Amino acid sequence: MAALAPGMLRRQARRYAALPAAYRRRFAAMVLPWLLACLIGFPVLWIEVDRVAQAPQWRARESLKDEAAEIVRRTLDSLQRDVAFLGDQAAQAPHEDLSADSPFAKLFLSFAKSSGAFEQVRWLDASGRERLRISMRHGEPEVVPPINLQNHGDRPYFQDTMALPPGSVYVSQFELSTEYGYVERPLEPILNMATPLYEGGQPLGIVAINYRASRLLNRLSALGLRQGLDVYLVNDAGYWLEGPTPADSWAWQLRRPDRALSATLPKLWRALQQNTSGRHSDESGDWVFRRLQFDASTAIDQGRSIHLVSRAGLRVLVTSNAGQGELIHWRWQSTLAALMAVAVLLVARYAWQTLRNLAEEDRQSRELKAANRALIEANATLRNMRDELERAERLSSLGLMVAGVAHELNTPLGSATLSLSTLQQSLSTLQARLQTGLRRSDLDTFLRDARDAMDLAQTAVQRAAGLLRRFKQVAVDRTTMERRRFDLAEAVLDSHPDLRKWDASNGITLHLELAPDLSMDSYPGPLEQVVANLVNNALVHAFRGRESGAITIRTAPSGASHVVVHVADNGVGIDPRSLKRIFDPFYTTNRHAGGTGLGLHIASQLVTEVLGGTLRAQNLSATGSGMVFTLRLPRVADIGKQPGAAG
Numbered sequence: 001m002a003a004l005a006p007g008m009l010r011r012q013a014r015r016y017a018a019l020p021a022a023y024r025r026r027f028a029a030m031v032l033p034w035l036l037a038c039l040i041g042f043p044v045l046w047i048e049v050d051r052v053a054q055a056p057q058w059r060a061r062e063s064l065k066d067e068a069a070e071i072v073r074r075t076l077d078s079l080q081r082d083v084a085f086l087g088d089q090a091a092q093a094p095h096e097d098l099s100a101d102s103p104f105a106k107l108f109l110s111f112a113k114s115s116g117a118f119e120q121v122r123w124l125d126a127s128g129r130e131r132l133r134i135s136m137r138h139g140e141p142e143v144v145p146p147i148n149l150q151n152h153g154d155r156p157y158f159q160d161t162m163a164l165p166p167g168s169v170y171v172s173q174f175e176l177s178t179e180y181g182y183v184e185r186p187l188e189p190i191l192n193m194a195t196p197l198y199e200g201g202q203p204l205g206i207v208a209i210n211y212r213a214s215r216l217l218n219r220l221s222a223l224g225l226r227q228g229l230d231v232y233l234v235n236d237a238g239y240w241l242e243g244p245t246p247a248d249s250w251a252w253q254l255r256r257p258d259r260a261l262s263a264t265l266p267k268l269w270r271a272l273q274q275n276t277s278g279r280h281s282d283e284s285g286d287w288v289f290r291r292l293q294f295d296a297s298t299a300i301d302q303g304r305s306i307h308l309v310s311r312a313g314l315r316v317l318v319t320s321n322a323g324q325g326e327l328i329h330w331r332w333q334s335t336l337a338a339l340m341a342v343a344v345l346l347v348a349r350y351a352w353q354t355l356r357n358l359a360e361e362d363r364q365s366r367e368l369k370a371a372n373r374a375l376i377e378a379n380a381t382l383r384n385m386r387d388e389l390e391r392a393e394r395l396s397s398l399g400l401m402v403a404g405v406a407h408e409l410n411t412p413l414g415s416a417t418l419s420l421s422t423l424q425q426s427l428s429t430l431q432a433r434l435q436t437g438l439r440r441s442d443l444d445t446f447l448r449d450a451r452d453a454m455d456l457a458q459t460a461v462q463r464a465a466g467l468l469r470r471f472k473q474v475a476v477d478r479t480t481m482e483r484r485r486f487d488l489a490e491a492v493l494d495s496h497p498d499l500r501k502w503d504a505s506n507g508i509t510l511h512l513e514l515a516p517d518l519s520m521d522s523y524p525g526p527l528e529q530v531v532a533n534l535v536n537n538a539l540v541h542a543f544r545g546r547e548s549g550a551i552t553i554r555t556a557p558s559g560a561s562h563v564v565v566h567v568a569d570n571g572v573g574i575d576p577r578s579l580k581r582i583f584d585p586f587y588t589t590n591r592h593a594g595g596t597g598l599g600l601h602i603a604s605q606l607v608t609e610v611l612g613g614t615l616r617a618q619n620l621s622a623t624g625s626g627m628v629f630t631l632r633l634p635r636v637a638d639i640g641k642q643p644g645a646a647g
Helices: 004-018 021-092 103-115 156-162 213-226 266-274 322-363 365-436 440-475 488-494 524-542 599-610
Strands: 118-124 130-137 140-143 168-171 189-199 202-212 229-235 277-282 285-291 297-301 304-310 314-320 484-487 508-514 519-522 549-558 562-569 614-619 627-634
Touching: 021 103, 021 168, 021 189, 021 202, 021 213, 021 229, 021 285, 021 304, 021 314, 021 322, 103 118, 103 130, 103 140, 156 168, 156 189, 156 202, 189 213, 202 213, 213 229, 266 277, 266 285, 365 440, 484 488, 488 508, 488 519, 488 524, 488 549, 488 562, 519 627, 524 549, 524 562, 524 599, 524 627, 599 614
Parallel strands: 168 304, 508 549
Antiparallel strands: 118 130, 118 202, 130 140, 168 189, 189 202, 229 314, 277 285, 285 314, 297 304, 484 519, 549 562, 562 627, 614 627
16 A cells, blocks of 8 residues: 555656646636635644533533532621521620529530531630630530630731720631640641620620631532532731641641742742732643632621721632543544544545546546537526516516506596597587587587586596505605604594594484593504594495494503504405405406495504504304404504605
């Protein structure tokens, strides 16, 4: 195979050299982009896939960081309230007797037992001497004998707390428990919380609790383990509370300054100093961090808040477990590397096949050019045929519209033509009478016939003009109409000239059930036109073949934002087959009597497109007798539905 590869390359090189210059340029244009895509695209793809693969991990770290910070904040808030509560209770309890059975000692014992999270609960007098100390032994609080009490007057936490005003709380930094100046073994992380104790404005000392910080640290560690992440805390001096290795933990108290972040992870430490929160990546891993900010006061009830002095400067850091992070990287890197190798092989195969095809194309160039010309001609013919078909289809649609218009205009124009013909005949008769002798009766007859013919022609022309206007109303947008606030009942009454003073002499009665005080912010013009169309539709069509009937108009609210308008009649109803099409343009069952099929279509368009509502029609009974049109409209019309002008 090794011997064949150079020989194959030489043959391909000779084949490439034998190609005309134009084909060589084509080969370069076809193959070089893929080669460049491999050389440039693969590194970019590698970086992008790394970013996409890292995104869920970054989100998980950010989420865990925020959750850990919230746990620390809630814990410190709870401790502040606890020590403030104990200080309030201690200030009210008698403190002369400090024996184990005294009320003062019982208060401290009860407080320590109720929590179980405190290593010590103490009262120190104004000189710093311990007057009462409760220590946890085997899970139970006990009073420490007076002989074991110490003086903490030189401790910073005592001095700082004594300087605070009443109602304040002092929070120390997280540290290891010490006894007589030495760190206790095994290591016990604690957090000192203290509050000054006053009586009558005079300082009595401080109340202090030692919180077992290992509870908080273990909780954060377990929270990270469940998500395959590591959670760490770093103090403001740049030391781990519990670090990645045992040697890093509590290094400042165990006299190991070489384990500070500034020495072990200087890049990460610089990032922590420059930003209160953010992300950082280096050879040590991917980190998210946040410096905890504590409020200067914490509310404990509606009438009081705690003034806080905190030395517990902390930063929360979250990073991926090393093993899991390497496994995730290995999976996508191995997969992507395999895909890249396949892509390179495909590009090589493509280059070889392209060169082969170009050589074959060079040999058959004349035939292919001829075929290409034939294909171009066929394609041009096809486009011409398609254009002709589209034009024929448009003409067909236009023909249907023109036929509809012509059909509707035929009757009034025929009447006008007949009238003009009659007038022309009357003129001929008058001219003949003028030659034989005109009489007064002949002139009267001509004037009467001419007036009748002109009236008939004028009526026909006016009807034709009305038809054209209604056809135009379907074909173009409606003109701009005024929007204003109005009362629905008034708009209904203004919609038809007969509604305010109904004439029931024709046998048709009117029932109005208009709800008062239905205010709307909409377009009264279109609404009135719709109601008028529905009333006219009932008068024209509903009572054919009947001597009496009734029309009912009812308005009512529909929820808080809509109204309904019902226009009903007890007439003949509509055939169920025609009911489905009554809103279609030009559909009518009364064309022989002058119907155009546009009235209900225009009403439907106004309701939906201008008023933003719905229009529904249904028979009142299964037999088809009686009809009701229901309009459901918003009280406030949609801004997007406002009508505009069109040419």
